Amino acid sequence: MRREILAFILVLLPFNAAAEESLLKFYSWDPATKTPRILEGEEIDISGEQGTYYFINPPLRVDANRDGDTLDEEDYVLYNALYIINSSYAEFVLSFYDPSEAETINVRGKEYLLIYSNPYQQQFRYAERYHYLTLPRKGSILSREATPFPQDANLKVEYVNPTVSLGNVIGTLAFFVGNNYHSSVSIFEGRFPKDITSELKDPFKKYKIYVVEADSTHAKLVIVKRGEENAVWVKNGDTDVLGYSRVAAFTLKYGGRGEGGPSLGNDAKYFIHFRGEAFKLTQGCVDIEGTLYELCYDGVRKLSIRLREEFAVPPEPKPEETQAPITTSPLETTPAPTQPPATEKPEEEKKGVCGPTLLALLALIPLLRRPSFASCTPPA
Secondary structure, three states, X not given: XXXXXXXXXXXXXXXXXXXXXXXXXXXXXXXXXXXXXXXXXXXXXXXXXEEEEEEEEEEEEEOOOOOOOOOOOOXXXXXXXXXXXXXXXXXXXXXXXXXXXXXXXXXXXXXXEEEEEEXXXXXXXXXXXXXXXXXXXXXXXXXXXXXXXXXXXXXXXXXXOOOOOXXXXXXXXXXXXXXXXXXXXXXXXXXXXXXXXXXXXXXXXXXXXXXXXXOOOEEEEEEEEOOOOOOEEEEOOOEEEOOXXXXXXXXXEOOOOOOOOHHHOOOEEEEEEEEEEEEXXXXXXXXXXXXXXXXXXXXXXXXXXXXXXXXXOOOOOOOOOOOOOOOOOOOOOOOOOOOOXXXXXXXXXXXXHHOHHXXXXXXXXXXXXXXXXXXXXXXX
8 A cells, every 4th residue: 555655646746846847937136145036926917918927026227327236326116026928928017016195106216196096996196296294293273383385385284282172183284374274174093194185175175185194293294286287197008108108007806816896805905007118938038128137038937037247247256276386496405414534445455355354264274174265366
């Protein structure tokens, strides 16, 4: 039985590996480790185009001052996401996830204010001209301490202690025309930003006013002058918007598929995509216009973003191993040990046994009577 189970597992392993290999993986450059890293995507559907959506972190920035990097204040984000359409096309987008009214968005280095954002109607409205006012909370209403509107000094506002006794009121906005008190709006604690436009009266109704912060010490307002010249409508599918080819404004159940309306419920999320450059997925690398990067596809499953070669930092050369310097001085020779000068030996010592030793041996001849010793004199 164990052998059967083991054989079954061994059969499954190649199958699972093949399934894993068939999935398209997207790699983005990680500046911390200087290597690519895999990004996880979410399957979504934009106007009937089924695809996978990836956040790019860090986003792709424009080298606005053309100094060869994107680290300067004037450099701005061009794309922060990639959308793979039907596994055939890669489209770069500047995406804003679940934006709300009175939220600023930065598009091509310029800030705009969302003054209307409806995820179910798939549209939004933005303004170029707006102002922030930060007001300290004061003890009582005094017209001389009120702050004038940025575009109309005759209209003023100040933030004071609550003028009503309701428990959840944290302050009161008092409005003035000139030095004359005009009207007030109570600020309740809770979620911000709050649109108080409907509570305004003429001449303040020509402005749209949001309370973006408020507590017992201060209130922060954003003031937008109303009018078609400063409030631009954008709908899903509009083309040529703020330098991008198309705009997608849609709701989505995060992690799911399909566009939807109110039926998605409270967990619906809102996306605004400024859709940019798109590429057909073919093997090789193509420049991502306006950035220092290129998009590369291996033709099978690996899609990656990397610095173009001319902007890639060359690897630092490895330090050479230090070796002891080679000397060119002549080799030292060990001098021969000094010896006392040789003295001339006596002639008889030069002849070895032909000296006194020979005389002694000759004296023994008569005794030994044996002619076994040869002459010391070499033969002629």
